[in-house]
Amino acid sequence: MPDFPLPTSPVPTPLAPTLSDRLALRERPMGQPLLRQQWSELLFLHWAVPAELLQPHLPPRLKIDTHDGMAWLAVVPFQMSKVRTRLTPEMPGTNAFLELNVRTYVHLDGVPGVWFFSLDATNALAVWVARTFFRLPYLRADMRLERPSADLRQFTATRTHGGAPPASFRATWKIGAPLPPSEPGSLAFFLTERYALYTSNKAQTKLYRGRVAHAPWPLSTAQVLHLESNLIEGHGLPTPSGKPVVHAGSPVSVELWPMQQV
Incomplete structure (x- = not known):
């Protein structure tokens, strides 16, 4: 009789988070947050990308x-302010700075979150703290945010971190009309309602997850008048094609919990 291979059990494919999973993360975690801060002047730039290009x-x-x-790749410039720990007041010189991140969206064990390819920031101390205690890929950069008018923003950034790939970003956008709250299940909800973040050790053998709490994003329409960036390409990622999906975000107060190995 011919030999036949024994049947093997298929490797289970991780199930995508359900809408209930996503809504459950809006609940504030137990315990005390490690950090409190405010995020403002956000510009969400999102491009649809085939998932198989990002998964590797x-x-x-x-x-x-x-x-x-479709997977989504994002570049997000914003201003961080009112930064403090749960035990200390705001410290002048370290409590406000600009940030710019490149990110995508991931899930693990039914918990959706954000994966950062890079986070550039103007504050050297914040970069050191984030790299040392949160294992996040923060990099130093020179940045500038200008407000020529009530609805116009100009953001420029040049990376200065030693040993990191050079990168620059320049954008001008006009903030439009406020949008209604994002409907659960909608694209805007998927892209902006994120209450967990992931990172790993350098060998990518250990994963860590941190929780974030804030009110649902107050979003507005936005029109990008000018955009120059090589941030995405610096990570060996494909240059997105087409126009991005764009939202402007109004200020939110944010709480962050310590990273936990998962």
Whole structure:
């Protein structure tokens, strides 16, 4: 009789988070947050990307989170202020700075979150703290945010971190009309309502998850008048095609919990 291979059990594919999973993360975590801060002057720039192009850039256990079958790659400039720990007041010189991140969306064990490819910031102390205690890929950069009028913003950034790939960003946008609250299940909800973040050790053998709490984003329409960036390409990622999905974000107060190994 011919030999036949024994049947093997298929490797289970991690299930994508349900809408209930996503809504559950809006609940404030137990315990005390480690940090409190405010995020403002946000510009969300999102491009749809085939998931198979991003998955190889992630640690093995993390899976790309998709909406209508597509992964999303984002560049997000913003201003961080009122930064303090739960035990200390705001410290002048370290409590406000600009930040710019490149990110995508992932899930692990039904918990959706954000994966950062890089986070550039103007504050050297904040970069050191984030790299040392949160294992986040923060990099030093020179940045400038200008407000020529009530609805116009100009943001420029040039990376200065030693040993990191050079990168620059320049954008001008006009803030439009306020949008209604994001409907659960909508694309805007998927892209902006994120209450967990992931990172790993350098070897990508260990994963860590941190929780974030804030009110749902107050979003507005926005029109990008000018955009120059090589941030995405600096990570070996494909240059997105087409126009981005754009939102402007109004200020929110944010609480962050310590990273936990998962």
